[in-house]
Amino acid sequence: xxxVTQMEGPVTLSEEAFLTINCTYTATGYPSLFWYVQxxxxxxxxLLKATKADDKGSNKGFxxxxxxxxxxxxxxxxxxxxxxxxxxxxxxxxxxxxSTLGRLYFGRGTQLTVWP
Amino acid sequence: EPEVTQTPSHQxxxxxxxxxxxxxxxxxxxxxxxxxxxxxxxxxxLVSFYNNEISEKSEIFDDQFSVERPDGxxxxxKIRSTKLEDSAMYFCASSPHGLAGAYEQYFGPxxxxxxx
Numbered sequence: 001x002x003x004v005t006q007m008e009g010p011v012t013l014s015e016e017a018f019l020t021i022n023c024t025y026t027a028t029g030y031p032s033l034f035w036y037v038q039x040x041x042x043x044x045x046x047l048l049k050a051t052k053a054d055d056k057g058s059n060k061g062f063x064x065x066x067x068x069x070x071x072x073x074x075x076x077x078x079x080x081x082x083x084x085x086x087x088x089x090x091x092x093x094x095x096x097x098x099s100t101l102g103r104l105y106f107g108r109g110t111q112l113t114v115w116p
Numbered sequence: 117e118p119e120v121t122q123t124p125s126h127q128x129x130x131x132x133x134x135x136x137x138x139x140x141x142x143x144x145x146x147x148x149x150x151x152x153x154x155x156x157x158x159x160x161x162l163v164s165f166y167n168n169e170i171s172e173k174s175e176i177f178d179d180q181f182s183v184e185r186p187d188g189x190x191x192x193x194k195i196r197s198t199k200l201e202d203s204a205m206y207f208c209a210s211s212p213h214g215l216a217g218a219y220e221q222y223f224g225p226x227x228x229x230x231x232x
Contacts, residue, residue: 004158036223043120043223044159044207089159102211103172104151104221106159 002027006107021075023090031094033073038087118142120224128230137193139208149209198231
């Protein structure tokens with residue numbers, strides 16, 4: 001079946017540190033991959049996505065590359081800010097049983113706290 | 117910027133009671149979803165809805181659950197007889213198009229349901 005495994009949190013970093021949050025997936029065929037972010041008191045927001053192998057999604061200084069050979073989509077940022085403190089969710093989307101409605105499969109989420 | 121809204125933000129109910137969670141999707145969206153996250157666990161898909169009918173549902177979405185779009189703007193999730201294990205954060209999402217991976221799902225801030 002389809003599933004996402006995400007590194008356990010919480011992750012605590014100082015401002016300007018390098019961030020990596022690991023994500024691996026299991027899926028048949030070619031899923032689309034996503035990172036969502038949830039700031040306190042808000043809904044999940046799409047941070048970036050990649051729809052095919054070797055694609056790199058990027059947004060707000062965050063990047064993730066779709067690696068089919070390692071079934072991974074690790075999130076990275078070169079220099080984190082206090083405002084990046086949030087919960088980050090890795091997710092995949094792949095139609096099942098003929099559905100085209102883009103059901104999302106999520107990881108557990110990783111809490112990131114950045115200290116000044 | 118248009119957003120998905122959910123009410124209430126927190127609902128406390130007694131076991132066996134019926135609850136209705138409400139969502140107002142973005143007005144020109146056509147595809148609607150419910151997800152939930154039990155504390156410490158993954159965000160799980162419950163159901164997708166299009167053209168006034170369920171498109172796909174997960175194994176979690178049993179006969180105790182139902183969804184409705186009663187008036188063209190609201191999208192509701194009803195749990196007929198709540199159980200302790202229904203305690204979770206429930207997220208509503210909408211999308212302008214259902215094609216897997218092609219269009220973003222926009223999430224609401226969630227309703228925290230506590231069953232006592």
